[in-house]
Amino acid sequence: MRTITFDIDRFDGTRSWTQSYSFEYDPALTVLASLILLKEKQDPTLNFTASCRSAICGSCAVRVNGNAVLACDTRLDTVLTQWQSDTLRISPIGNFHVLSDLVVDWSEKVERLRTAKPGLKAKAEFNAETGCRQSPAEFALIQKQWDCILCGSCASECNKLTDNDRDFLEPFVFTHANRYAQDSRSADGLLHVKEMVKQGLWKCLHCMECVTKCPKQIAPAADIAAMRAMAFAAGNTEGKGPRHAEAFRTDLENSGRLNEVRLVPRTEGLVDAATGRMGFTLRMLKHGKLSTREAVELFVTDNKPIEGIEGLRKIIRYRRDAK
Amino acid sequence: MTRKYAFFPGCVLNAAAREAREATEAVAAHIGLELVEIPGWSCCGASQIQDIEHDTALAANARNLALAEKMGLDVLTACSTCALMLRTARQELAAGRKDEVNKALATADLEYKGTADVTHILWLLADTVAQWGPLVKKPLKDVKVASFHGCHTVRPPTVMTHESHLNPQSMETIITACGATPVHIPERLKCCGFHAVFPAEQTALRLTANAADDAKKGGADCLLTPCPLCQMQLDMYQPDAQAAVGKGGDTPVLHLTQLVGLALGIGREKLGLTRHIISPESLLAKC
Numbered sequence A: 001m002r003t004i005t006f007d008i009d010r011f012d013g014t015r016s017w018t019q020s021y022s023f024e025y026d027p028a029l030t031v032l033a034s035l036i037l038l039k040e041k042q043d044p045t046l047n048f049t050a051s052c053r054s055a056i057c058g059s060c061a062v063r064v065n066g067n068a069v070l071a072c073d074t075r076l077d078t079v080l081t082q083w084q085s086d087t088l089r090i091s092p093i094g095n096f097h098v099l100s101d102l103v104v105d106w107s108e109k110v111e112r113l114r115t116a117k118p119g120l121k122a123k124a125e126f127n128a129e130t131g132c133r134q135s136p137a138e139f140a141l142i143q144k145q146w147d148c149i150l151c152g153s154c155a156s157e158c159n160k161l162t163d164n165d166r167d168f169l170e171p172f173v174f175t176h177a178n179r180y181a182q183d184s185r186s187a188d189g190l191l192h193v194k195e196m197v198k199q200g201l202w203k204c205l206h207c208m209e210c211v212t213k214c215p216k217q218i219a220p221a222a223d224i225a226a227m228r229a230m231a232f233a234a235g236n237t238e239g240k241g242p243r244h245a246e247a248f249r250t251d252l253e254n255s256g257r258l259n260e261v262r263l264v265p266r267t268e269g270l271v272d273a274a275t276g277r278m279g280f281t282l283r284m285l286k287h288g289k290l291s292t293r294e295a296v297e298l299f300v301t302d303n304k305p306i307e308g309i310e311g312l313r314k315i316i317r318y319r320r321d322a323k
Numbered sequence B: 001m002t003r004k005y006a007f008f009p010g011c012v013l014n015a016a017a018r019e020a021r022e023a024t025e026a027v028a029a030h031i032g033l034e035l036v037e038i039p040g041w042s043c044c045g046a047s048q049i050q051d052i053e054h055d056t057a058l059a060a061n062a063r064n065l066a067l068a069e070k071m072g073l074d075v076l077t078a079c080s081t082c083a084l085m086l087r088t089a090r091q092e093l094a095a096g097r098k099d100e101v102n103k104a105l106a107t108a109d110l111e112y113k114g115t116a117d118v119t120h121i122l123w124l125l126a127d128t129v130a131q132w133g134p135l136v137k138k139p140l141k142d143v144k145v146a147s148f149h150g151c152h153t154v155r156p157p158t159v160m161t162h163e164s165h166l167n168p169q170s171m172e173t174i175i176t177a178c179g180a181t182p183v184h185i186p187e188r189l190k191c192c193g194f195h196a197v198f199p200a201e202q203t204a205l206r207l208t209a210n211a212a213d214d215a216k217k218g219g220a221d222c223l224l225t226p227c228p229l230c231q232m233q234l235d236m237y238q239p240d241a242q243a244a245v246g247k248g249g250d251t252p253v254l255h256l257t258q259l260v261g262l263a264l265g266i267g268r269e270k271l272g273l274t275r276h277i278i279s280p281e282s283l284l285a286k287c
Helices: A031-041 A076-083 A108-115 A136-143 A159-163 A171-181 A192-199 A211-214 A220-233 A240-254 A260-268 A270-274 A278-286 A292-301 A309-322 B018-031 B054-073 B080-106 B121-127 B129-135 B171-177 B201-217 B228-236 B236-243 B255-264
Strands: A004-012 A017-025 A061-062 A067-070 A089-092 A099-100 B003-008 B035-038 B075-077 B116-119 B144-146 B179-183 B222-225 B254-256
Touching: A004 A031, A004 A099, A017 A031, A017 B075, A031 A061, A031 A076, A076 A089, A089 A136, A108 A171, A108 A192, A159 B080, A159 B201, A171 A192, A171 A220, A192 A220, A192 B201, A220 B054, A220 B201, A240 B054, A240 B144, A260 A270, A270 A278, A270 B054, A278 A292, A278 B228, A278 B236, A309 B054, A309 B080, B003 B054, B018 B035, B018 B121, B018 B129, B018 B254, B018 B255, B054 B075, B075 B080, B075 B121, B080 B116, B080 B121, B080 B129, B080 B171, B080 B228, B116 B121, B121 B171, B129 B171, B129 B255, B144 B171, B171 B179, B171 B255, B201 B222, B201 B228, B201 B236, B222 B228, B222 B255, B228 B236, B228 B254
Parallel strands: A004 A089, B003 B035, B003 B075, B075 B116, B144 B179, B144 B222, B222 B254
Antiparallel strands: A004 A017, A061 A067, A061 A089
């Protein structure tokens, strides 16, 4: 008989421990069905949340070996193969307060979701008689975001959130904000974007954990990028994040390649870069990352334009004009 | 083993991470890989341009890929972010954007066809261990190496499809082939913070300190990364991270090809090992 072991992280409100449960392998099991089996047959005190068993309600996300999955939508065989082991660690999703065993608290998250100002404020021309119509192409821009089932998987391994959740939000909040920001029926899409700028829109690390973990194949990182673009196009270009991205963009058009020497002053401002980064700069020069001559040349005269720079500029201008 | 690739160095391999280019080219020449630099390649956008002018970055990368196609070669890069940006562009072009982007490329007499694949030096080395492994002259038997994959090496797995994003083994395969001992650290699949080092500086410094400290606690002689951006963050900013967080500060960080080069017996002067902020001397003494 093949035996599967779940080492489950448990919490009773005061005490934390890891408890091992073993059960007979069955290829028909999902992770959720395994948990239900354990609760029904071995330990009725084991707590977890689940409802629809159809990947719609979003209540059964847990971590398997430190990575979030939707338990009802994850076959046991899949994770056994992924980890090449018959012993798996099951834990509550990360970046949430744990209430009991695998049950996490959503109350704080709902309050944070409110910062996205969820809800459609429709354009004035729409009314009760004609409704709020949009074309299939316009709907396609927000269709995927509406698949969000608020399971919390995207937040579980978000590297930024794990480090500090006081200046950043759960990825699903950005997705919810963007689905209103991009909605052709919105009276003021920027309303949602401006709120997200205040809540750390430019602090995303690009770690791609949210994109990887979403069981509905939504890409919160792409929603963050879309709102950055929207903010930038509306003239919100101040701050280290926008200035950093703008430095890359103009370097591409000017020479074709990044000018690393100009990047810091363009991102932080000349005075801040000269004062705050002096130690860093001296360290770079001392260890030969760049020679003083190279650094001065790059700062004064920029990179030599790449072969075919005129062609690249034509391509960029064509794309921009097409927009 | 003789294979020829269109080489996409990426911006940092021409500047602050020049040693990664030197090591990549030295290793490639040693094991019979021919790297032909794509003439006129441009910045991949580095996930920065993508965030403010997505279509500009898409068109620039379509141009990069079209230039490689003209060479009749697949693309090889030694930077994980470059690999992700180029592969993402390739997917997007294949998913319906090709015709409209080709109208822009036509202004520069270029056409994107979709014939050139994009691979990473990490994947190539892992897949060809059987060929270059016998060339290892100086097995690094006393060296313990903590791998640090880098986010864009494995995520998102729909684009970076080479291996499991949860339990990748390519780095460990290469470390073992070099005769060294892999050290598994909890931070191996975490973010280094590079892409937000300015807007989220304190977070980036904490992530850097965590990785450096994790490697040290695990008994590793160095961190090893296949991404030059991770290497730059973990090496160049490690003193700042130590000052801000109070841990790390003396963990050498090697580029993947520097370690392979050492094992192959390539002269240290060809591997750029003097261009590190955190001295690798303690590691080199064991090689």
